[in-house]
Amino acid sequence: MVASLALVGCSAGSKTNDAEPDTSLTVGLLATPGNLDYTTTAGAAIPQALLYNVYEGLVKLNNDGKIIPLLASAWTVSDDGLVYDFTLQEGVTFSDGSPFTAESVKFSLERVKDNWTANGPAYLDPIDSIEAVSDTEARITLSKPSNSWLFNMSGPVGTMFTESGIADLATAPVGTGPYTVSSFKTGDNLTLVANPDYWGEAPYMSDVTLRYFTDATAQTNALLSGDVNLVAGISQFQLVDQFKSNADFQVLEGASTGEVTLSMNNASEAFSDVRVRQAVMYAIDRQAVMDTVNSGFGLLIGSMVPPTDPWYDASLTDLYPYDPAKATALLSAAGVSDLTVAFNIPNLPYAVAGAQVVKDQLSKVGITANVTSLEFPAVWLDDVFKNHDYDMSLIMHSEPRDITAFAAPTYYAGYNSPAVMAKFAAADAADPKAYVELMKEATTTMAEDAAADWLYLQPAISLADADLVGVPKNTPSLSLDLSTIAR
Amino acid sequence: MVLVVVRRIGVFASTVVVASIVTFLMLSILPGNAARIALGVQATEADVAAQTAAMGLDRPAVVRYLDWFGHVLIGDFGTSTVSRQAIGPEISDALGITVILVVTSVILALLFAIPFGILTAVRQRKPDGPILSGISQIGVAVPGFLAGMLLVTVFAVTLRWLPAGGWVDPGDDFVGFIEHLILPAIALGSVQGAVLSRYVRSSVLEVMREDFMRTARAKGLGAGRALFRHGLRNAAVPVMTVLGLQIATLLVGAVVIERVFSIPGLGSLLLDKVALRDLPAVQGIVLVLVVFVLILNFLVDLAFTLIDPRLRSTA
Numbered sequence: 001m002v003a004s005l006a007l008v009g010c011s012a013g014s015k016t017n018d019a020e021p022d023t024s025l026t027v028g029l030l031a032t033p034g035n036l037d038y039t040t041t042a043g044a045a046i047p048q049a050l051l052y053n054v055y056e057g058l059v060k061l062n063n064d065g066k067i068i069p070l071l072a073s074a075w076t077v078s079d080d081g082l083v084y085d086f087t088l089q090e091g092v093t094f095s096d097g098s099p100f101t102a103e104s105v106k107f108s109l110e111r112v113k114d115n116w117t118a119n120g121p122a123y124l125d126p127i128d129s130i131e132a133v134s135d136t137e138a139r140i141t142l143s144k145p146s147n148s149w150l151f152n153m154s155g156p157v158g159t160m161f162t163e164s165g166i167a168d169l170a171t172a173p174v175g176t177g178p179y180t181v182s183s184f185k186t187g188d189n190l191t192l193v194a195n196p197d198y199w200g201e202a203p204y205m206s207d208v209t210l211r212y213f214t215d216a217t218a219q220t221n222a223l224l225s226g227d228v229n230l231v232a233g234i235s236q237f238q239l240v241d242q243f244k245s246n247a248d249f250q251v252l253e254g255a256s257t258g259e260v261t262l263s264m265n266n267a268s269e270a271f272s273d274v275r276v277r278q279a280v281m282y283a284i285d286r287q288a289v290m291d292t293v294n295s296g297f298g299l300l301i302g303s304m305v306p307p308t309d310p311w312y313d314a315s316l317t318d319l320y321p322y323d324p325a326k327a328t329a330l331l332s333a334a335g336v337s338d339l340t341v342a343f344n345i346p347n348l349p350y351a352v353a354g355a356q357v358v359k360d361q362l363s364k365v366g367i368t369a370n371v372t373s374l375e376f377p378a379v380w381l382d383d384v385f386k387n388h389d390y391d392m393s394l395i396m397h398s399e400p401r402d403i404t405a406f407a408a409p410t411y412y413a414g415y416n417s418p419a420v421m422a423k424f425a426a427a428d429a430a431d432p433k434a435y436v437e438l439m440k441e442a443t444t445t446m447a448e449d450a451a452a453d454w455l456y457l458q459p460a461i462s463l464a465d466a467d468l469v470g471v472p473k474n475t476p477s478l479s480l481d482l483s484t485i486a487r
Numbered sequence: 488m489v490l491v492v493v494r495r496i497g498v499f500a501s502t503v504v505v506a507s508i509v510t511f512l513m514l515s516i517l518p519g520n521a522a523r524i525a526l527g528v529q530a531t532e533a534d535v536a537a538q539t540a541a542m543g544l545d546r547p548a549v550v551r552y553l554d555w556f557g558h559v560l561i562g563d564f565g566t567s568t569v570s571r572q573a574i575g576p577e578i579s580d581a582l583g584i585t586v587i588l589v590v591t592s593v594i595l596a597l598l599f600a601i602p603f604g605i606l607t608a609v610r611q612r613k614p615d616g617p618i619l620s621g622i623s624q625i626g627v628a629v630p631g632f633l634a635g636m637l638l639v640t641v642f643a644v645t646l647r648w649l650p651a652g653g654w655v656d657p658g659d660d661f662v663g664f665i666e667h668l669i670l671p672a673i674a675l676g677s678v679q680g681a682v683l684s685r686y687v688r689s690s691v692l693e694v695m696r697e698d699f700m701r702t703a704r705a706k707g708l709g710a711g712r713a714l715f716r717h718g719l720r721n722a723a724v725p726v727m728t729v730l731g732l733q734i735a736t737l738l739v740g741a742v743v744i745e746r747v748f749s750i751p752g753l754g755s756l757l758l759d760k761v762a763l764r765d766l767p768a769v770q771g772i773v774l775v776l777v778v779f780v781l782i783l784n785f786l787v788d789l790a791f792t793l794i795d796p797r798l799r800s801t802a
Contacts, residue, residue, distance in 0.1 A: 042527025042529055117526055117537060118525070121534075171572060187751050187755060218746070221640070221644055375762070377524045377762070381519070381527075399529065405529065
């Protein structure tokens, strides 16, 4: 028995010493895609695997969150901000052989309105018309100027499809990217192989296997035992320390766009008074919450804006410092005593842990929070998100630039400020400089109004073999960009 | 004889039908909408309504049930609302993996439990009897996932002899398949083995007290031979009953080990599908489980008749 184990052990987890470089990569991830079609299925898992790797758009976001050319090698914008002229890359083909031209741009963007139900089809609403000026020139005219439009085009909704490749989006994606999908088994793994006909620079890694784990410890054990080379995005930060002191591995800390939000139902009886919401802001010690839930990893923020957005304002973090005395004063000024609130959270580990700390801190100012843990996604989406049946909740909002969605009066947060909505609309239509200023003003007003308590920004922490280079550190977009990873 | 078979099939069929109706009803009263889950927190109500219609979830319950069950009867388990693929192959893949894992772990468990249980029973009055009994008690108390995590920490992370998890098809790479099977099978089998050894022990102790054993000894047979020739067949019956129950529970109960070792088995599939409210898939899995358990019970009954001739005439 021992002899056979030893025999078997020789081949398990050993590193080969070939002269040829090892161009295969195995990545350990947590959330698995249900299928491969992000046009009708939401969630970060599908774009994480496919965006920029299999599907490409006219532009993409680099790891610092800047818009850079992709299928469009260059573009110009008219002075009135309405007409975008894109010059397209030449010699690009989809993985099924069909050519990528301006007609593909027209086809892909025009089908969004009637065929997409997920990943923000409304982002393309500003488009008035799309013209294929020539094979390599596409002109997109907007009905009104929109500063956010090009940023949104760097996401899934701007990616290019071919008419011959949309028959089976759920299982066989056809894109122009550096990789193609060779196999997919939900809950298990997704394998990508380098596209030999890729128009751009071939990626270093020729074979990538994305392995999906449900248990965070199993994910890191796989790295320790050599089964995976990279763990992209961990959720249990207390596991990080063992890697920091280990020379065989590297720890990469970057910024994400995930704001862990303590929402207060502005439309409920308890939180319709801004003074009560502000009292909650003063009563919560966000550093303590972050220390408990995230072992101290993360960044304190004062609004729903991460540092990678141009209108980030660090001073907002100090708008509501921890001050229980002030909280109690505000509550009595509002004429509220012995307040009891329904704190309905999703049954996710960070929410359950964070809710306990919040509940404890609120009890010190006389607010009783009754914590109910709801099954996520099914029950939380129904009860809290759709029916707004809650007073407080705790969840991470991870889409880039989702503050404008959060501010909508029909959103579950219940924040209703026509002035702020008008300012967001004005910002979108303004010139680029005024855009940043107006966005800053609108987000500051939301923070002053205590629309919600943005507890902290989730860090993007990845663990990798020491010999990997070019591993994306930040997550400014939904993509896990594999093209830069090398050994 | 024919009547018995017909009656058996009748009971089987009606059990399956009732199980399908009960599952369907229970799932339809669960809160949560598969369309909303698919579209997430960016969805508008209009999007969700459109998706609900596209998934056929807005039809009346009776229509949905008959449509589903009708297709099942001709072997079509329908399409998953999540993966957009046929459910049948998803279930059979997961079932195949779980069956291999469970059967291997049961074999390992029996290899331990039978000799250990008999030894513990036979040595009961000797000083080492209670010690042996204590070992099996500890085995029962240790949860399977803890055993799994300890095995991973020692053999995969520290010694790097075996992989930390994952699954390889025996057809693709047989050596890899064995490597990936060893630790989870031991983790799953260790607890079962401890539990089974308790049953073997108590069963053997009971049999040793029987009159016919005393007769066998009186006729001149040694203690060991008496146990082997006459005792074990009687001791086997209660152990087989428990074994049948354990296998039935493990088909889905192995889910914790599956999570620790990232094995795409039936328990994980069921858990994932329930969370996503993929109702056709959940209904399909439950139905398959019901059929499986019924077949398992039938096989256990059959085994009884083989072991105990007294049961044959009433089979």
